[in-house]
Amino acid sequence: MAAPQQQKLKVHGPVAVTANRLTDGVVVWRTPDHGWSVDLNDAAVVTTAPEAIALLAAAQQSDIEAVGAYVAPVLLDDGHVLPGNLRERIRVAGPTFELPR
């Protein structure tokens, strides 16, 4: 029988683990070498639920660098990793309107 988190997590395509950097909240992505990067292209991308769960579990081992880790959809495009939905696009690129100046 699958663990509770495995029952909930459905993976349909490439995903990565993302969080916010503790010191300033900046969006970060879990890297293959168990670190964090602000560049989505550095992210460890997996395509199955067990892989995603393992990546997330490792990311949650410590919350000193990044907080609120979760699995997010991504897209692969010609060697680049792109955010997989609007929420993640906004997290990567910022608000979709010009900020007050």
Added chain:
Amino acid sequence: MYVYDEFDRAFLAERTAEFRDQVGRRLSGALSEDEFKPLRLMNGVYLQLHAYMLRIAIPYGTLSATQLRRMAHVARRYDRGYGHFTTRQNIQFNWISLQDLPDAMASLAEVGVHGIQTSGNCIRNVTTDQWAGATPEECDDPRIWAEILRQYSTLHPEFTYLPRKFKIAITAADKDRAAVKVHDVGLRLHRNEAGELGFEVLVGGGLGRTPFVGKSIRKFLPARHLLSYIEAIMRVYNQFGRRDNIYKARIKILVHEIGAETFAAAVEKEWEAIRDGALHLSDEIIADIRARFLYPAYETLADQPAELTEALKDPAFATWHRNSVTTHKQPGYAIVTVSLKPVGAPPGDATADQMEVVADLAERYGFNEIRVGHEQNLCLPNIAQKDLPALWRALEAAGLATPNVNLVNDIIACPGLDYCALANARAIPVAQEIAKRFADLEKARGVGRLHINISGCINACGHHHVGHIGILGVEKNGQEFYQITLGGRADEHAQLGTLLGPAVSYEQVPGLIEDVVDTYMELRSGPQELFVDTVARLGIEPFKERVYAAH
């Protein structure tokens, strides 16, 4: 303005030092995120999509020039040069780093403002009419009573861990500008036939996932019993409110499930036991609080001075004056609403430069006082009419004199998916696009008073249920869709809007709103019939037929 004393200053300084220590321990790893999160929330610090957000309370919407100037400083020094005024008389800074938060808080604490109880399951910032103390419509200054509640509820140990957050609003005017009927507790201050001051008490209002208009459980509560009666309400809520389901934990659910009469009976029973105890407000206590509100030393002036009459020959000034200037209780003075809704800009945002301009103008012309309304505009409540032309020129130069107050592009919008971790859809860009469709303010004036409220999720921070036109963002299969409601209102006749029909896509919303407005223009009995009254008269069907035929 209320004058804080040494107790307040010492308390805030201690609290800031405490938070600095908590941040230090979090950054060192001594505190885990699970341990730290409730501590930061108690100080108004959220973690949003891209950054930490600091929410600062503006008690009963009243700010001094010094406080607003300090907010400008925080925006510039620690954020990205702007702040966002919310629908609950708060300001939010969206980009502050955790490392900088203690310094930002210390800076704000020096001028007596803070984020305590702007989050968490406690009694939140008590809100009221932004025209309080200045409007001739009120029976008393509601801020006196809001301040009494603020002192009572701040760090009250019995109400620090309520089933859910708890919001109180007060109006002292028949025209409700504080939306009291959609708060957990709404208080309507009025005088009885004997001339005594008291409150009608409404309970169980609120928006969010399950919206309700509040129910009146007492028509007249003598003012001196305010705290004991509120405590009785809180105790009944604390005892019977659900804690097993976050979606059913607000007091509105309890009132709905057991009925207003049963709830009122429980409150009255509890109140009987405590009404004449320590919470009884003596005349001396009330007088002491009242005395700490310093009112402007108004000059003896006449209405409609020559400077104003001359300036009204300028059509641009006259248009702004008609739209943004309101009658004051004091002859020769006026209340000025400062629109934070320039067409195409994020609703409720003000840059640090704009905050400083408003602070300067409040100092020069407005007895140092600024107000924040739940409509996400600012207000200068005490302006001599002779100074209005100069004030207008300065506001105009700073982009703060758009004459669209209460018009179709004076849109209330939550931060939505562009900032908020809870949101399902964007709100601000929708507001911007709708506002642009009505950029011709002559056309907007022809439409008349029309409130559009937009929320990016069911939590309803944009109060969409009570917008004349309400727009709720939802997510379907990864796409943004928007439900439209018509006929809501947040005033003394508060009611929830009616769903117009199936949700439409992000791209369809502005055109649909134009169609709704065009339909109103065709169907209204005349220019005197407001949009919301046409909807009340005809229902939503004529709008539905027209709109969905076109989309």
